[in-house]
Amino acid sequence: MSAGPVLAGPDGRIPDMSAQRRKGGEVMAPIRVGLLGCGVVGTEVVRQLQTQADDLTQRVGAPLELVGIAVRRAKRIPEKAAELGVPESLFTTDSAELVTRGCDVVVEVIGGIEPARSLILSAMEHGASVVSANKALLAEDGATLYAAAEKHGVDLYYEAAVAGAIPLLRPLRESMVGDQVHRVLGIVNGTTNFILSRMHETGAGFTEALEEASALGYAEADPSADVEGFDAAAKAAILASLAFHSRVTAADVYREGITEVSAADVASARDMNSVIKLLAICELSPDGSTIGVRVHPAMIPRSHPLAGVGDAFNAVFVEAEAAGQVMFYGRGAGGGPTASAVLGDLVAVARHKVVGGRGPGESAYAQLAVRPMGETITRYYICLDVAEKPGVLAQVAAAFAEHGVSIQTVRQHGHADDATLVVVTHRAPDSALAATVAHLRTMDAVRAVASVMRVEGDLES
Template sequence: MTTVSDTPALKIALLGGGTVGSQVARILIEDAESLTERLGAELQLTRILVRNPQATRDYQLPDEYYSDDADEVLEGADIVVELMGGVERTRELVLQSIEQGSNVVTGNKALLATHGNELYEAAADAGVQLSFEASVAGGIPILRPLRDSLSGDKVTRIMGIVNGTTNYILDQMDTTGAYFNDALAEAQRLGFAEADPSADVDGDDAAAKIAILAHLAFHAPFSLDEVYTQGIGEVSEMDHTAAATAGYVIKLLAIAEELDDPNGVVLRVHPTLLPRDHPLASVRGAYNAVFVEAENAQELMFYGPGAGGPPTASAVMGDVMSIAKRKLRGGPGRTHTARRDLQALEIGESITRYMVVIRAADASGVLAKVAGTFAEHQVSIKSMNQTLDEASTEEDKTALLAFITHRAKESQLAQTLKATEALEEVREVLSVMRVEGK
């Protein structure tokens, strides 16, 4: 904890000594000399806030670095790096840091998706910087390009695979024919999934991330409760078979799209069919990717490891170095306060294509009747495939009808499905999935 004489020093307080926190500590200690050469100042790790100072960690420092006293850890910090997780207690500590004049780096997506607007405004009022590159897609540099490189362009849509656990599970189901529970168990064995995977599988993790991405892309405030969220728990082997037959692959996508009529942004997370030649369709295993569409830059994709200690620590250190350079130059902290009054729209306003799988009587005229019901509700069918229904019996012969539609409004599709289910020949609407890509 000493400072090289005649070399300026910035004090770094670290909140959290877990997987990512340990890697940030390692970089600050092991790469101290090279960081000082690049920055012209020393990044001095002072204290680390942990629940149990005596616990053994992935990267172990001398005991004097660890403390369970938040006030002691935060005192005098130039930069506070928050990697402890949680929301309410973390919110208090981040606000405390801002109020005492410390810049803050966080990787806490749930915190930002829940209290982001409050924290952005607090940082702006205090003249400090709140940076959060590590909160979305691990080590992939996506937030800075949205904030800086595309600031002179108009982003129209973002589609992202931003959760490695669900991408691994769906990839295994697609490529190996694995059942959902088996793929999940393997993801847990490999460390891609938590013991309680609900935040990933239910889509909540991805929802928090798209709220953050939308804030930067569209310069307006969005929160977690404004994101339509559907997880992958109901995705079946039948869905994968139907998708593959039609030339698609299923991914859990987080999507934010600005609409003109009505004016606003639809934020949604759900299983989605993508054509196999779409760039996002090739993202395998636990990797992440974010696909950005802008008026002038057109289509861009950012790809890389979406989680893990070292990749996420890399994103954290990028923020630390950016803040440190700005602080050494004497410049004010960069703010992220929203500039536009842009509302979040309901999922019913979204416009996309759909795959609908129906179990219906295997009889003459049924297909035409179902197709006519779609047409009556202004949902045009692009393609159709009929296959044998394994549940069919001699007493009730049925077939599976899989339709891919043209683009239609979500609310129109809902009316179409209601009318289709009412047909005497239709036994059940088995699956409805949205389709993106050309």
Template sequence: MMRTRPLKVALLGCGVVGSEVARIMTTHAEDLAARIGAPVELAGVAVRRPSKVREGIDPALVTTDATALLKRGDIDVAIEVIGGIEPARALIHTAFEHGISVVSANKALLAQDGAALHAAADAAGLDLYYEAAVAGAIPLVRPMRESLAGDKINRVMGIVNGTTNFILDKMDSTGAGYQEALDEATALGYAEADPTADVEGYDAAAKAAILAGIAFHTRARLDDVYREGMTEVSAADFASAKRMGCTIKLLAILERAADGQSVTARVHPAMIPLSHPLASVREAYNAVFVEAEAAGRLMFYGPGAGGAPTASAVLGDLVAVCRNKLAEATGPGESAYTQLPVSTMGDVVTRYHISLDVADKPGVLAQVATTFAEHGVSIDTVRQQGKDGEASLVVVTHRAHDAALSGTVEALRKLDTVRGVASIMRVEGE
């Protein structure tokens, strides 16, 4: 039986994503009602600029007072697509205080303050859903926290930022330099006018913090995630990667320690073999590779950003939250029972590709090899090219602790025969 009284929705923010949410709610109203078991009605839209024309939205619904909208007493669900920390955080808390469940796409806020938001939702007996905060339209958050709830996830590795993947893909496929590829991404609308959050890894790190909390049932904040951007990746790095049968991706990597007593979370560029499924992820697409004890290896792939894809994830959450409202129940909340510490980057164990500019004279290779050995880093392969008194030396290591590799690089920089460390790149996915 369909309930006749509609569930009322407050939309907080009406930019690219919010306008798509409003459009789909209107055009698919009958289907949404059938799936939920009750009509859903857009009861108000909070914006900063009320004078802006918003096609398909009744101007009578538009308000600049988001707090008053939430306090008016008849709102069932709030959709927060404002982004940033404030006023989004205050508005979500206001929603919970007034019996309103929340659907959010706000990765930055969840990465910074997710524990407090979950606590507020739990205390009020309400839902906090955020599928759209990670990897756009790709169903990832709900499968990890519901479908895999009975399994043990040991590792998550993924491409979670479409802008950086587009740039690196263009550098790989066309031989373009970083700036040229960034300019193309900007012209096509994949990169913001200020691309810092993407290319320096902040966006991916926020998503990594959210995924780490879900995967390992522990609390992880943005500050816990080691982060390196990809602005220093060069055509020479791609040439070296190709010689190794690899490509380069900006990866978010979350791992449970071998003893199960800690986890690591990191975002950085890495070489991965062309045989790995993530190597074939092209342009602005996202993909996340999950390794679980019972389920084995799973890959989630699709568009990771954009108005319509992100709105799809928001509306999927809206349907779930509205169903819970009708059933007078709530979905899964935060699961942080393990309380595992997040280790530093120095505890990470992986392989490395190091490119050195060295003097082209006898004994240099032996000196470099000795430095690696003194710091407990085993060399797998070495490639040397020399000309006119200068040489490049490319060393690929066996697996080693990141702290040991850092110590090795510091010592190499002090050698008279080493003129510079041109590049350090981790090798993953083997």
């Protein structure tokens, strides 16, 4: 059987049925879009809605009509309206009213927990699908948002919440949903990656590198969400939820930022032909019964693919049973990249409004528990200042053995009063490794624990 002739038009060409479906001879009613927030991302969203209007109409199957833009301060409206070339009347400071105005889709790019959550819930109650870039809210209370979306029969999409323009959540939610994900590991915060990259390039300390990041606009006025790891932890919670079909909130994530990473740590890493990166790691336990979710600086060998991810770029590996290892790389932040992800979601949910259907809802059936950090199996790099006396190495080795930690390599540098022991362990429970370090700090033979860092990948010794 060949359907060619049956389906082809009189000219022998197959007509583009998608266009026909969308238009069907009549003009489609526009999809009403309300925008909450007009900062860097919101501004870029409005720009793209303008410059790409015709393409977006074709891709959605109906025009996207921006019905309102909610901003916090009235006095910014004239300037914003002029900048974007839209009437001032499009702006409002009453975001609560905007979401009740019969929007088909509400785009939320204000961030933070409240009022974002209340606005999203109200928008859904009034029949709007929601596109959000709000990692903090999704990581803290995604379940409430999903439940409301389910109740009101609308979509909840948030690709922009993790890794900006890099398609990562849709691949996890949809492309790899037939596979068993074992591990998600990556660099998901651009600010800290920039800072660590600069520390490696220039030998600068953390404070100096942070100042440079601020001057270049890579760090916010209050950088704590980034440098303390809160931003990465929220993203890790979202990634773990999707990868393992379980509810994981930001509070479940073990978190260490980069404020304690010193120039000496960076120098140590260089000596080991390694670099320090802030990693987000979500992994299934070997028996599949629990998951570990953590964010912390880690030493990785220069040969590791993540070692070359510089500047403010993001990169994430997903390891799955059948797929093997898949990597995603790109710009994780910034107005353009984030707007790209928001608009992709906007097209998807608008298309659902036109042709029917809904995207996947919450998938948390597996209900896997998050195991405590102490039970996580990891490896440490430890650098000790020791007295060069006979028997010191034996005493140090005994301390590791006492806690059941096996040493992979040990190197001794210097002599007399200036000796250094560099130890890289085999894999062990994090609690045993932490207890070993605490023990080492109490030993007379150990002058100082100069550097402690978790290790991912195989360091050269």
